[in-house]
Amino acid sequence: MAQKPSIPKGTRDFLPFEVAQRTYIFDTIKEVYKKFGFAPIETPSFELSSTLLGKYGEEGDRLIFRILNSGEKMKKADVQALEADNLARFANSLAEKALRYDLTVPFARFVVQHQNELSFPFKRYQIQPVWRADRPQHGRYQEFFQCDADVVGSDSLIYEVDFVLMFDEVLTNLGLPDFSIKINNRKILSGIAEVCGETEKIVAITVAIDKLDKIGTDGVVKELEEKNISAEAIEKIKPLFAMQGSNEEILQQMKTYLASSTIGQEGIAELEFVLDQVAKLALKRAKIEFDVTLARGLNYYTGAIFEVKANGVQMGSICGGGRYDDLTGLFGMKGMSGVGISFGADRIYDVMNELNLFPESLTKGVKLLFINFGEKEQAFCMYVARQLRNEGIACDIYPSAAKLQKQMKYANDIRATYTALVGETEIAENKITLKDMDSGEQTRCTIEELILKLKEE
RNA sequence: GUGGUUGUAGCUCAGUUGGUUAGAGCGUCGGAUUGUGGUUCCGAAGGUCGUCGGUUCGAGACCGAUCUUCCACCCCA
Numbered sequence: 459m460a461q462k463p464s465i466p467k468g469t470r471d472f473l474p475f476e477v478a479q480r481t482y483i484f485d486t487i488k489e490v491y492k493k494f495g496f497a498p499i500e501t502p503s504f505e506l507s508s509t510l511l512g513k514y515g516e517e518g519d520r521l522i523f524r525i526l527n528s529g530e531k532m533k534k535a536d537v538q539a540l541e542a543d544n545l546a547r548f549a550n551s552l553a554e555k556a557l558r559y560d561l562t563v564p565f566a567r568f569v570v571q572h573q574n575e576l577s578f579p580f581k582r583y584q585i586q587p588v589w590r591a592d593r594p595q596h597g598r599y600q601e602f603f604q605c606d607a608d609v610v611g612s613d614s615l616i617y618e619v620d621f622v623l624m625f626d627e628v629l630t631n632l633g634l635p636d637f638s639i640k641i642n643n644r645k646i647l648s649g650i651a652e653v654c655g656e657t658e659k660i661v662a663i664t665v666a667i668d669k670l671d672k673i674g675t676d677g678v679v680k681e682l683e684e685k686n687i688s689a690e691a692i693e694k695i696k697p698l699f700a701m702q703g704s705n706e707e708i709l710q711q712m713k714t715y716l717a718s719s720t721i722g723q724e725g726i727a728e729l730e731f732v733l734d735q736v737a738k739l740a741l742k743r744a745k746i747e748f749d750v751t752l753a754r755g756l757n758y759y760t761g762a763i764f765e766v767k768a769n770g771v772q773m774g775s776i777c778g779g780g781r782y783d784d785l786t787g788l789f790g791m792k793g794m795s796g797v798g799i800s801f802g803a804d805r806i807y808d809v810m811n812e813l814n815l816f817p818e819s820l821t822k823g824v825k826l827l828f829i830n831f832g833e834k835e836q837a838f839c840m841y842v843a844r845q846l847r848n849e850g851i852a853c854d855i856y857p858s859a860a861k862l863q864k865q866m867k868y869a870n871d872i873r874a875t876y877t878a879l880v881g882e883t884e885i886a887e888n889k890i891t892l893k894d895m896d897s898g899e900q901t902r903c904t905i906e907e908l909i910l911k912l913k914e915e
Numbered sequence: 916g917u918g919g920u921u922g923u924a925g926c927u928c929a930g931u932u933g934g935u936u937a938g939a940g941c942g943u944c945g946g947a948u949u950g951u952g953g954u955u956c957c958g959a960a961g962g963u964c965g966u967c968g969g970u971u972c973g974a975g976a977c978c979g980a981u982c983u984u985c986c987a988c989c990c991c992a
Contacts, residue, residue: 590991598991598992868952
Protein backbone atom coordinates (compact mmCIF):
# COMPACT_ATOMS: atom_id res chain seq x y z
CA MET A 459 0.00 0.00 0.00
CA ALA A 460 1.23 3.47 -0.81
CA GLN A 461 1.05 6.46 1.52
CA LYS A 462 -1.84 5.90 3.90
CA PRO A 463 -4.65 8.36 3.27
CA SER A 464 -5.95 10.47 6.13
CA ILE A 465 -8.32 13.29 6.97
CA PRO A 466 -7.55 16.71 8.47
CA LYS A 467 -7.36 16.99 12.24
CA GLY A 468 -10.59 17.54 14.08
CA THR A 469 -12.66 15.90 11.32
CA ARG A 470 -14.22 12.45 11.22
CA ASP A 471 -15.56 9.82 8.85
CA PHE A 472 -18.83 8.15 9.77
CA LEU A 473 -19.55 4.48 9.13
CA PRO A 474 -23.09 3.45 8.17
CA PHE A 475 -24.06 2.52 11.74
CA GLU A 476 -22.76 5.86 12.99
CA VAL A 477 -24.75 7.73 10.37
CA ALA A 478 -27.84 5.82 11.51
CA GLN A 479 -27.20 6.88 15.10
CA ARG A 480 -26.57 10.50 14.13
CA THR A 481 -29.66 10.59 11.95
CA TYR A 482 -31.64 9.39 14.95
CA ILE A 483 -30.42 12.39 16.95
CA PHE A 484 -31.16 14.84 14.15
CA ASP A 485 -34.62 13.39 13.58
CA THR A 486 -35.49 13.57 17.27
CA ILE A 487 -34.48 17.22 17.37
CA LYS A 488 -36.32 18.05 14.13
CA GLU A 489 -39.50 16.43 15.36
CA VAL A 490 -39.58 18.64 18.44
CA TYR A 491 -38.62 21.76 16.49
CA LYS A 492 -41.48 21.20 14.08
CA LYS A 493 -43.88 20.53 16.89
CA PHE A 494 -43.06 23.91 18.42
CA GLY A 495 -43.71 25.68 15.15
CA PHE A 496 -40.25 26.09 13.62
CA ALA A 497 -39.58 25.72 9.89
CA PRO A 498 -36.26 24.70 8.37
CA ILE A 499 -33.94 26.94 6.37
CA GLU A 500 -30.45 26.44 5.00
CA THR A 501 -27.64 28.88 4.35
CA PRO A 502 -24.34 28.43 2.46
CA SER A 503 -21.45 26.69 4.19
CA PHE A 504 -19.29 29.74 3.50
CA GLU A 505 -20.08 33.42 3.78
CA LEU A 506 -18.28 36.62 2.87
CA SER A 507 -15.53 37.17 5.41
CA SER A 508 -17.02 40.58 6.20
CA THR A 509 -20.25 38.89 7.34
CA LEU A 510 -18.45 36.80 9.95
CA LEU A 511 -15.39 38.73 11.07
CA GLY A 512 -15.74 40.85 14.18
CA LYS A 513 -18.97 39.15 15.27
CA TYR A 514 -17.45 36.73 17.76
CA GLY A 515 -14.83 38.90 19.44
CA GLU A 516 -11.09 38.72 18.88
CA GLU A 517 -10.86 35.09 19.93
CA GLY A 518 -13.63 34.18 17.54
CA ASP A 519 -11.91 35.77 14.55
CA ARG A 520 -8.86 33.66 15.21
CA LEU A 521 -10.97 30.50 14.99
CA ILE A 522 -12.68 31.29 11.69
CA PHE A 523 -11.47 29.20 8.76
CA ARG A 524 -10.73 31.42 5.80
CA ILE A 525 -10.98 30.45 2.17
CA LEU A 526 -8.03 31.54 0.09
CA ASN A 527 -8.87 33.60 -3.00
CA SER A 528 -8.09 31.78 -6.21
CA GLY A 529 -7.11 32.68 -9.75
CA GLU A 530 -7.10 36.34 -10.69
CA LYS A 531 -8.40 37.27 -7.25
CA MET A 532 -4.97 36.42 -5.84
CA LYS A 533 -3.85 39.71 -7.32
CA LYS A 534 -6.03 41.55 -4.83
CA ALA A 535 -3.53 40.73 -2.08
CA ASP A 536 -2.78 43.92 -0.19
CA VAL A 537 1.00 43.75 -0.23
CA GLN A 538 1.26 47.18 1.30
CA ALA A 539 -0.59 45.96 4.36
CA LEU A 540 1.89 43.12 4.64
CA GLU A 541 4.83 45.51 4.41
CA ALA A 542 3.18 47.73 7.01
CA ASP A 543 2.96 44.62 9.23
CA ASN A 544 -0.85 44.82 9.25
CA LEU A 545 -1.38 41.06 9.12
CA ALA A 546 -5.12 41.16 9.77
CA ARG A 547 -5.71 43.44 6.83
CA PHE A 548 -3.36 41.44 4.62
CA ALA A 549 -5.21 38.24 5.54
CA ASN A 550 -8.55 39.84 4.68
CA SER A 551 -7.28 40.84 1.27
CA LEU A 552 -6.24 37.21 0.63
CA ALA A 553 -9.51 35.62 1.72
CA GLU A 554 -12.83 37.17 0.80
CA LYS A 555 -14.78 34.13 1.97
CA ALA A 556 -14.82 32.12 5.18
CA LEU A 557 -16.48 28.94 6.47
CA ARG A 558 -19.37 29.67 8.81
CA TYR A 559 -18.44 29.58 12.49
CA ASP A 560 -21.96 29.14 13.81
CA LEU A 561 -25.52 29.32 12.49
CA THR A 562 -26.69 32.39 14.40
CA VAL A 563 -24.76 35.13 12.63
CA PRO A 564 -25.54 33.74 9.15
CA PHE A 565 -29.17 33.60 10.27
CA ALA A 566 -29.10 37.28 11.26
CA ARG A 567 -27.70 38.05 7.80
CA PHE A 568 -30.45 35.90 6.28
CA VAL A 569 -33.21 37.73 8.16
CA VAL A 570 -31.94 41.15 7.14
CA GLN A 571 -31.53 40.08 3.54
CA HIS A 572 -34.97 38.44 3.26
CA GLN A 573 -36.90 40.70 5.62
CA ASN A 574 -39.58 41.43 3.03
CA GLU A 575 -40.25 37.76 2.42
CA LEU A 576 -40.62 36.81 6.09
CA SER A 577 -43.47 37.18 8.56
CA PHE A 578 -42.53 38.10 12.09
CA PRO A 579 -42.09 36.63 14.59
CA PHE A 580 -40.09 34.37 12.29
CA LYS A 581 -39.27 30.95 13.72
CA ARG A 582 -36.68 28.89 11.94
CA TYR A 583 -34.61 25.82 12.63
CA GLN A 584 -31.37 24.93 10.91
CA ILE A 585 -29.26 21.80 11.13
CA GLN A 586 -25.95 22.18 9.34
CA PRO A 587 -22.23 21.77 9.98
CA VAL A 588 -20.05 24.60 11.25
CA TRP A 589 -16.26 24.90 11.32
CA ARG A 590 -13.85 26.19 13.93
CA ALA A 591 -10.06 26.27 13.69
CA ASP A 592 -9.79 25.20 17.32
CA ARG A 593 -7.42 22.65 18.84
CA PRO A 594 -9.32 19.36 18.90
CA GLN A 595 -10.02 17.87 22.33
CA HIS A 596 -12.50 15.53 23.93
CA GLY A 597 -15.90 16.51 22.49
CA ARG A 598 -14.32 19.28 20.47
CA TYR A 599 -14.00 19.07 16.72
CA GLN A 600 -13.08 21.38 13.85
CA GLU A 601 -16.16 20.32 11.93
CA PHE A 602 -19.35 19.66 13.83
CA PHE A 603 -23.10 20.04 13.52
CA GLN A 604 -25.20 22.63 15.23
CA CYS A 605 -28.96 22.23 15.46
CA ASP A 606 -30.36 25.70 15.98
CA ALA A 607 -33.85 27.03 16.56
CA ASP A 608 -34.36 30.79 16.79
CA VAL A 609 -37.22 33.27 16.88
CA VAL A 610 -36.69 36.82 15.67
CA GLY A 611 -39.09 39.71 15.83
CA SER A 612 -40.51 39.30 19.30
CA ASP A 613 -39.25 40.00 22.78
CA SER A 614 -41.94 37.86 24.37
CA LEU A 615 -40.69 35.70 27.20
CA ILE A 616 -42.96 32.83 26.21
CA TYR A 617 -40.23 31.82 23.77
CA GLU A 618 -37.71 31.47 26.56
CA VAL A 619 -40.20 29.19 28.25
CA ASP A 620 -40.73 27.19 25.05
CA PHE A 621 -37.00 26.72 24.56
CA VAL A 622 -36.62 25.29 28.04
CA LEU A 623 -39.45 22.87 27.29
CA MET A 624 -37.74 21.95 24.01
CA PHE A 625 -34.39 21.18 25.67
CA ASP A 626 -36.29 18.98 28.07
CA GLU A 627 -38.32 17.18 25.45
CA VAL A 628 -35.50 16.45 23.01
CA LEU A 629 -33.09 15.14 25.60
CA THR A 630 -35.80 13.16 27.34
CA ASN A 631 -36.79 11.59 24.01
CA LEU A 632 -33.17 10.68 23.34
CA GLY A 633 -33.11 8.88 26.65
CA LEU A 634 -30.58 10.99 28.54
CA PRO A 635 -31.09 9.94 32.14
CA ASP A 636 -29.86 13.04 33.94
CA PHE A 637 -29.27 16.55 32.66
CA SER A 638 -29.49 20.12 33.91
CA ILE A 639 -30.65 23.23 32.11
CA LYS A 640 -28.78 26.17 33.54
CA ILE A 641 -30.30 29.57 33.11
CA ASN A 642 -29.17 33.09 33.82
CA ASN A 643 -29.77 36.54 32.41
CA ARG A 644 -27.30 38.97 30.98
CA LYS A 645 -29.16 41.80 32.70
CA ILE A 646 -28.44 40.18 36.05
CA LEU A 647 -24.77 40.10 35.14
CA SER A 648 -24.96 43.77 34.14
CA GLY A 649 -26.65 44.44 37.48
CA ILE A 650 -23.79 42.74 39.32
CA ALA A 651 -21.24 44.87 37.52
CA GLU A 652 -23.29 47.95 38.31
CA VAL A 653 -23.64 47.11 42.00
CA CYS A 654 -19.86 46.61 42.14
CA GLY A 655 -19.23 49.96 40.49
CA GLU A 656 -17.34 48.31 37.59
CA THR A 657 -19.92 48.70 34.83
CA GLU A 658 -17.36 48.78 32.01
CA LYS A 659 -15.63 45.63 33.16
CA ILE A 660 -18.70 43.44 32.91
CA VAL A 661 -17.07 41.04 30.44
CA ALA A 662 -13.97 40.50 32.56
CA ILE A 663 -16.13 39.97 35.65
CA THR A 664 -18.53 37.55 34.04
CA VAL A 665 -15.80 35.54 32.31
CA ALA A 666 -14.06 35.17 35.66
CA ILE A 667 -17.05 34.17 37.75
CA ASP A 668 -18.15 31.74 35.05
CA LYS A 669 -15.11 29.66 35.97
CA LEU A 670 -16.19 29.26 39.59
CA ASP A 671 -16.90 25.53 39.49
CA LYS A 672 -13.70 24.94 37.59
CA ILE A 673 -11.07 27.00 39.43
CA GLY A 674 -12.87 27.70 42.73
CA THR A 675 -13.30 30.89 44.74
CA ASP A 676 -9.58 31.58 45.07
CA GLY A 677 -9.00 31.11 41.38
CA VAL A 678 -11.78 33.52 40.48
CA VAL A 679 -10.56 36.14 42.93
CA LYS A 680 -7.08 35.80 41.50
CA GLU A 681 -8.34 36.26 37.97
CA LEU A 682 -10.40 39.29 39.00
CA GLU A 683 -7.30 40.84 40.55
CA GLU A 684 -5.34 40.18 37.38
CA LYS A 685 -8.05 41.92 35.40
CA ASN A 686 -7.62 45.00 37.62
CA ILE A 687 -10.96 44.79 39.35
CA SER A 688 -10.88 46.91 42.50
CA ALA A 689 -10.66 45.26 45.89
CA GLU A 690 -13.99 46.80 46.92
CA ALA A 691 -15.66 45.35 43.86
CA ILE A 692 -14.22 41.91 44.57
CA GLU A 693 -15.59 42.11 48.11
CA LYS A 694 -19.01 42.82 46.60
CA ILE A 695 -18.71 39.90 44.21
CA LYS A 696 -17.64 37.36 46.83
CA PRO A 697 -21.11 36.78 48.35
CA LEU A 698 -22.22 35.43 44.95
CA PHE A 699 -19.92 32.44 45.30
CA ALA A 700 -21.60 31.31 48.48
CA MET A 701 -25.14 31.62 47.18
CA GLN A 702 -26.96 28.35 47.64
CA GLY A 703 -30.41 26.86 47.85
CA SER A 704 -33.38 26.39 45.56
CA ASN A 705 -33.97 28.58 42.53
CA GLU A 706 -36.54 30.57 44.54
CA GLU A 707 -34.15 31.10 47.43
CA ILE A 708 -31.35 32.31 45.16
CA LEU A 709 -33.82 34.53 43.37
CA GLN A 710 -34.79 36.15 46.68
CA GLN A 711 -31.16 36.69 47.65
CA MET A 712 -30.42 38.22 44.26
CA LYS A 713 -33.38 40.56 44.56
CA THR A 714 -31.82 42.03 47.67
CA TYR A 715 -28.33 42.00 46.19
CA LEU A 716 -29.44 43.86 43.06
CA ALA A 717 -31.90 46.21 44.83
CA SER A 718 -30.02 49.29 43.66
CA SER A 719 -29.73 48.25 40.00
CA THR A 720 -32.64 48.88 37.65
CA ILE A 721 -31.25 46.62 34.95
CA GLY A 722 -30.52 43.92 37.50
CA GLN A 723 -34.11 44.03 38.72
CA GLU A 724 -35.29 43.73 35.15
CA GLY A 725 -33.20 40.60 34.68
CA ILE A 726 -34.59 39.13 37.89
CA ALA A 727 -38.15 39.79 36.76
CA GLU A 728 -37.56 38.10 33.39
CA LEU A 729 -35.94 35.11 34.97
CA GLU A 730 -38.65 34.81 37.58
CA PHE A 731 -41.30 34.74 34.87
CA VAL A 732 -39.53 31.97 32.96
CA LEU A 733 -38.87 29.85 36.05
CA ASP A 734 -42.44 30.33 37.21
CA GLN A 735 -43.98 29.32 33.88
CA VAL A 736 -41.67 26.34 33.49
CA ALA A 737 -42.62 25.16 36.97
CA LYS A 738 -46.31 25.40 36.09
CA LEU A 739 -45.92 23.54 32.81
CA ALA A 740 -43.70 20.88 34.39
CA LEU A 741 -40.54 19.42 32.91
CA LYS A 742 -40.27 15.77 31.98
CA ARG A 743 -36.79 14.89 33.07
CA ALA A 744 -34.64 18.04 33.14
CA LYS A 745 -33.53 19.87 36.22
CA ILE A 746 -33.59 23.61 35.83
CA GLU A 747 -31.06 25.64 37.75
CA PHE A 748 -30.70 29.37 38.11
CA ASP A 749 -26.93 29.81 38.01
CA VAL A 750 -25.69 33.34 38.69
CA THR A 751 -22.21 32.37 37.54
CA LEU A 752 -23.38 31.20 34.12
CA ALA A 753 -21.87 33.70 31.72
CA ARG A 754 -21.23 31.51 28.70
CA GLY A 755 -22.43 32.57 25.38
CA LEU A 756 -21.41 34.93 22.70
CA ASN A 757 -20.84 38.60 23.12
CA TYR A 758 -24.23 39.29 21.62
CA TYR A 759 -26.48 37.86 24.33
CA THR A 760 -28.52 40.57 26.07
CA GLY A 761 -31.20 38.68 28.02
CA ALA A 762 -31.65 35.04 28.93
CA ILE A 763 -28.61 32.74 28.75
CA PHE A 764 -29.00 28.96 28.56
CA GLU A 765 -26.63 26.07 28.87
CA VAL A 766 -27.35 22.37 29.21
CA LYS A 767 -25.04 19.85 30.84
CA ALA A 768 -25.32 16.09 30.87
CA ASN A 769 -24.75 14.90 34.41
CA GLY A 770 -22.57 11.92 35.20
CA VAL A 771 -20.40 12.29 32.10
CA GLN A 772 -17.27 14.26 31.53
CA MET A 773 -18.33 16.55 28.73
CA GLY A 774 -18.68 20.28 28.28
CA SER A 775 -22.06 21.79 27.63
CA ILE A 776 -24.19 19.90 25.13
CA CYS A 777 -26.59 22.77 24.34
CA GLY A 778 -26.51 26.53 24.57
CA GLY A 779 -28.62 29.53 23.76
CA GLY A 780 -29.87 32.93 24.73
CA ARG A 781 -31.51 36.17 23.73
CA TYR A 782 -29.82 38.77 21.58
CA ASP A 783 -31.60 42.08 21.17
CA ASP A 784 -29.54 43.55 18.41
CA LEU A 785 -28.00 40.86 16.27
CA THR A 786 -29.66 42.02 13.07
CA GLY A 787 -28.54 45.53 13.99
CA LEU A 788 -25.05 44.45 12.96
CA PHE A 789 -26.42 44.16 9.45
CA GLY A 790 -28.42 47.37 9.58
CA MET A 791 -31.81 46.21 10.84
CA LYS A 792 -32.61 47.68 14.25
CA GLY A 793 -35.15 46.73 16.85
CA MET A 794 -35.38 43.04 15.98
CA SER A 795 -35.07 40.99 19.16
CA GLY A 796 -34.10 37.36 18.77
CA VAL A 797 -33.78 34.35 21.01
CA GLY A 798 -32.54 30.90 20.18
CA ILE A 799 -30.96 27.65 21.23
CA SER A 800 -28.55 25.15 19.78
CA PHE A 801 -28.05 21.43 20.32
CA GLY A 802 -24.48 20.20 19.96
CA ALA A 803 -25.30 17.01 18.09
CA ASP A 804 -21.73 15.72 18.09
CA ARG A 805 -21.36 16.05 21.82
CA ILE A 806 -24.77 14.52 22.40
CA TYR A 807 -23.60 11.66 20.19
CA ASP A 808 -20.50 11.17 22.33
CA VAL A 809 -22.53 11.27 25.54
CA MET A 810 -25.09 8.78 24.23
CA ASN A 811 -22.33 6.50 23.07
CA GLU A 812 -20.65 6.61 26.45
CA LEU A 813 -23.91 5.87 28.24
CA ASN A 814 -24.99 3.26 25.69
CA LEU A 815 -28.29 4.99 24.96
CA PHE A 816 -28.71 4.18 21.29
CA PRO A 817 -31.52 1.73 20.52
CA GLU A 818 -30.27 -1.58 19.17
CA SER A 819 -32.69 -1.36 16.24
CA LEU A 820 -30.77 1.54 14.65
CA THR A 821 -27.97 -0.69 13.49
CA LYS A 822 -30.13 -3.32 11.83
CA GLY A 823 -29.31 -4.00 8.19
CA VAL A 824 -31.60 -5.19 5.41
CA LYS A 825 -34.63 -7.20 6.35
CA LEU A 826 -33.78 -10.07 4.03
CA LEU A 827 -30.74 -11.33 2.12
CA PHE A 828 -31.29 -13.83 -0.69
CA ILE A 829 -28.61 -16.50 -0.72
CA ASN A 830 -27.35 -17.08 -4.24
CA PHE A 831 -27.28 -20.69 -5.48
CA GLY A 832 -26.72 -20.07 -9.18
CA GLU A 833 -28.04 -18.35 -12.28
CA LYS A 834 -31.56 -19.80 -12.32
CA GLU A 835 -32.00 -19.32 -8.61
CA GLN A 836 -30.64 -15.78 -8.83
CA ALA A 837 -33.20 -14.89 -11.49
CA PHE A 838 -35.99 -16.24 -9.32
CA CYS A 839 -34.71 -14.29 -6.30
CA MET A 840 -34.60 -11.07 -8.32
CA TYR A 841 -38.21 -11.64 -9.23
CA VAL A 842 -39.18 -12.14 -5.56
CA ALA A 843 -37.00 -9.21 -4.46
CA ARG A 844 -38.82 -7.00 -6.96
CA GLN A 845 -42.13 -7.79 -5.25
CA LEU A 846 -40.72 -7.28 -1.75
CA ARG A 847 -39.24 -3.92 -2.69
CA ASN A 848 -42.54 -2.86 -4.24
CA GLU A 849 -44.02 -3.48 -0.80
CA GLY A 850 -41.33 -1.32 0.81
CA ILE A 851 -39.35 -4.19 2.28
CA ALA A 852 -35.56 -3.69 2.22
CA CYS A 853 -33.85 -6.73 0.75
CA ASP A 854 -30.74 -7.69 -1.15
CA ILE A 855 -29.35 -10.56 -3.21
CA TYR A 856 -25.85 -11.95 -2.77
CA PRO A 857 -24.17 -11.18 -6.10
CA SER A 858 -22.57 -14.58 -6.84
CA ALA A 859 -23.01 -18.24 -6.04
CA ALA A 860 -20.20 -18.17 -3.51
CA LYS A 861 -19.79 -20.78 -0.83
CA LEU A 862 -22.68 -20.85 1.56
CA GLN A 863 -20.42 -20.18 4.49
CA LYS A 864 -19.23 -16.99 2.91
CA GLN A 865 -22.75 -15.84 2.10
CA MET A 866 -24.04 -16.55 5.60
CA LYS A 867 -21.10 -14.71 7.11
CA TYR A 868 -21.90 -11.74 4.90
CA ALA A 869 -25.52 -11.86 6.08
CA ASN A 870 -24.26 -11.73 9.67
CA ASP A 871 -21.90 -8.87 8.97
CA ILE A 872 -24.52 -6.66 7.35
CA ARG A 873 -26.93 -7.59 10.15
CA ALA A 874 -29.65 -8.97 7.92
CA THR A 875 -32.70 -10.01 9.95
CA TYR A 876 -33.48 -12.94 7.65
CA THR A 877 -31.88 -14.89 4.84
CA ALA A 878 -33.81 -16.61 2.08
CA LEU A 879 -32.55 -19.93 0.80
CA VAL A 880 -33.89 -20.65 -2.65
CA GLY A 881 -32.71 -23.72 -4.51
CA GLU A 882 -34.23 -26.08 -7.06
CA THR A 883 -36.72 -27.53 -4.59
CA GLU A 884 -38.05 -24.13 -3.58
CA ILE A 885 -38.38 -22.92 -7.16
CA ALA A 886 -40.29 -26.04 -8.08
CA GLU A 887 -42.76 -25.34 -5.26
CA ASN A 888 -42.74 -21.58 -5.93
CA LYS A 889 -41.72 -21.04 -2.31
CA ILE A 890 -38.70 -19.82 -0.39
CA THR A 891 -37.00 -21.05 2.75
CA LEU A 892 -36.85 -18.21 5.26
CA LYS A 893 -34.20 -18.34 7.93
CA ASP A 894 -34.28 -16.17 11.04
CA MET A 895 -30.68 -15.11 11.60
CA ASP A 896 -31.11 -14.68 15.36
CA SER A 897 -32.81 -17.94 16.25
CA GLY A 898 -31.64 -19.99 13.26
CA GLU A 899 -35.21 -21.19 12.70
CA GLN A 900 -36.24 -22.00 9.17
CA THR A 901 -39.71 -22.00 7.63
CA ARG A 902 -40.85 -22.61 4.08
CA CYS A 903 -43.44 -20.17 2.80
CA THR A 904 -45.03 -18.75 -0.32
CA ILE A 905 -44.18 -15.29 -1.58
CA GLU A 906 -47.51 -13.92 -0.35
CA GLU A 907 -46.89 -15.32 3.11
CA LEU A 908 -43.39 -13.89 3.04
CA ILE A 909 -44.60 -10.38 2.21
CA LEU A 910 -47.27 -10.55 4.89
CA LYS A 911 -44.80 -11.69 7.53
CA LEU A 912 -42.13 -9.13 6.72
CA LYS A 913 -44.57 -6.25 6.47
CA GLU A 914 -45.96 -7.05 9.89
CA GLU A 915 -42.63 -6.41 11.61
C1' G B 916 -2.42 31.06 19.74
C1' U B 917 0.52 28.78 24.69
C1' G B 918 2.38 24.32 27.32
C1' G B 919 2.62 19.04 27.50
C1' U B 920 1.66 14.15 25.20
C1' U B 921 1.20 10.30 21.34
C1' G B 922 2.42 7.67 16.60
C1' U B 923 5.14 0.06 15.16
C1' A B 924 0.24 -4.88 10.45
C1' G B 925 -6.81 -3.23 9.02
C1' C B 926 -7.55 -2.74 14.91
C1' U B 927 -5.36 -3.08 20.14
C1' C B 928 -0.52 -3.26 21.53
C1' A B 929 4.83 -5.85 22.69
C1' G B 930 9.78 -4.73 20.91
C1' U B 931 15.78 -5.05 26.57
C1' U B 932 21.74 -0.14 27.34
C1' G B 933 21.39 1.57 19.77
C1' G B 934 23.27 -4.59 17.06
C1' U B 935 21.60 -10.04 12.22
C1' U B 936 15.63 -11.51 9.08
C1' A B 937 10.45 -6.27 13.74
C1' G B 938 6.50 -9.91 17.06
C1' A B 939 1.53 -11.27 19.52
C1' G B 940 -3.79 -11.17 19.96
C1' C B 941 -8.02 -9.82 17.26
C1' G B 942 -9.65 -9.09 12.28
C1' U B 943 -8.95 -10.48 6.89
C1' C B 944 -8.23 -14.36 3.18
C1' G B 945 -7.84 -19.82 2.00
C1' G B 946 -8.83 -24.84 3.73
C1' A B 947 -11.17 -28.74 7.14
C1' U B 948 -17.04 -28.09 5.45
C1' U B 949 -20.00 -27.78 -2.78
C1' G B 950 -27.75 -26.51 1.12
C1' U B 951 -26.59 -23.55 6.39
C1' G B 952 -23.66 -18.28 9.75
C1' G B 953 -22.03 -16.53 14.99
C1' U B 954 -18.03 -22.09 17.82
C1' U B 955 -13.51 -25.00 16.82
C1' C B 956 -8.97 -26.61 14.18
C1' C B 957 -5.07 -25.92 10.24
C1' G B 958 -2.63 -22.58 6.91
C1' A B 959 -1.53 -17.86 4.43
C1' A B 960 -1.25 -12.84 3.25
C1' G B 961 -0.37 -8.24 5.45
C1' G B 962 4.92 -3.40 8.00
C1' U B 963 9.53 2.32 3.33
C1' C B 964 8.31 1.32 12.33
C1' G B 965 3.74 8.96 10.88
C1' U B 966 6.95 12.00 7.38
C1' C B 967 11.57 14.55 6.22
C1' G B 968 16.40 15.48 7.79
C1' G B 969 20.61 14.63 11.34
C1' U B 970 24.08 11.68 14.81
C1' U B 971 26.37 6.65 14.26
C1' C B 972 30.20 1.31 11.47
C1' G B 973 24.92 0.39 12.58
C1' A B 974 18.47 3.82 14.32
C1' G B 975 11.86 1.20 15.42
C1' A B 976 14.91 3.08 19.70
C1' C B 977 19.01 9.01 20.14
C1' C B 978 18.59 14.51 18.19
C1' G B 979 15.83 18.35 15.12
C1' A B 980 11.73 19.85 12.14
C1' U B 981 6.89 18.79 10.53
C1' C B 982 2.10 16.33 10.56
C1' U B 983 -1.24 13.61 13.65
C1' U B 984 -3.50 11.90 18.60
C1' C B 985 -4.88 12.97 23.39
C1' C B 986 -4.65 16.48 27.59
C1' A B 987 -4.35 21.39 30.21
C1' C B 988 -4.91 26.73 29.00
C1' C B 989 -7.57 30.51 25.78
C1' C B 990 -12.27 29.96 24.11
C1' C B 991 -16.32 26.98 23.18
C1' A B 992 -21.14 22.72 20.84
